[in-house]
Amino acid sequence: MKFFIDTANLDQITMAQSMGVLDGVTTNPSLMAKEGITGKENILNHYKKICDIVDGHVSAEVISTEYEGMIKEGEALAAMNDQIVVKLPMIKDGVRACKYFNDKGIKTNVTLVFSAGQALLAAKAGATYVSPFIGRLDDISTDGLNLIAEIRMIYDNYAFDTEILAASVRHTMHVIDCAKLGADVMTGPLSSIEGLLKHPLTDIGLAKFLADYAKGND
Ligand code: G3P
Numbered sequence: 001m002k003f004f005i006d007t008a009n010l011d012q013i014t015m016a017q018s019m020g021v022l023d024g025v026t027t028n029p030s031l032m033a034k035e036g037i038t039g040k041e042n043i044l045n046h047y048k049k050i051c052d053i054v055d056g057h058v059s060a061e062v063i064s065t066e067y068e069g070m071i072k073e074g075e076a077l078a079a080m081n082d083q084i085v086v087k088l089p090m091i092k093d094g095v096r097a098c099k100y101f102n103d104k105g106i107k108t109n110v111t112l113v114f115s116a117g118q119a120l121l122a123a124k125a126g127a128t129y130v131s132p133f134i135g136r137l138d139d140i141s142t143d144g145l146n147l148i149a150e151i152r153m154i155y156d157n158y159a160f161d162t163e164i165l166a167a168s169v170r171h172t173m174h175v176i177d178c179a180k181l182g183a184d185v186m187t188g189p190l191s192s193i194e195g196l197l198k199h200p201l202t203d204i205g206l207a208k209f210l211a212d213y214a215k216g217n218d
Helices: 010-019 029-034 040-053 067-080 092-104 116-124 134-139 144-158 172-181 190-197 200-215
Strands: 002-006 024-026 057-061 084-089 108-113 129-132 163-166 185-188
Touching: 002 010, 002 190, 010 040, 010 190, 024 185, 040 057, 040 067, 057 108, 067 084, 067 092, 084 092, 092 108, 092 116, 108 116, 116 129, 116 144, 129 144, 134 144, 134 172, 144 163, 144 172, 172 185, 172 190, 185 190
Parallel strands: 002 024, 002 185, 024 057, 057 084, 084 108, 108 129, 129 163, 163 185
Antiparallel strands: none
16 A cells, blocks of 8 residues: 655655655645645745655646646646646546546546546546545545445456545544555545554553663663
């Protein structure tokens, strides 16, 4: 399972990268705005900084909602760095643009996916990644994890290459459940990754090992 971090915060990206378990980064306009990054040039520069920190794929979202605009923006983003994956919204023009980029060998991430039907369309259009938003489904009393299971079944039925990128992951149990269900990738906050470290028996065991070692050195 690949681990992506879902943030535009450079300190958090650096921290996750330094753990040695980071496979990529996802961003969106809201995450950029949260870091105070606004305006086209600043956003493009920020993508470059992120690419300098990590080795893997960096999703960069187009703002346009019509086909020609998406193509123009996506081509410019992809030309910046090989690590860039063009993030497209799950709307009709986004699906068309996904097919265009796939034919050109440009990687894509179809975002804002909330149903199995949308995920099927993204795969048909040749998306590199599909991003079902599990946390936002949970927010409206719908089972986000069930969507991961549905997409896994459909993709396996037809051997689609599109990778399931579980997005809107909010906490560590989302990560574990997505791994059980066979999501190819998860993207979440740094806390969802760091939470995987925690177990009280690890802390108790380590304290005992260190105390026993210290006895021999008294
Ligand atoms: O990866 C998608 C993500 O950025 C949305 O997360 O927590 O705003 O639903 P959230």
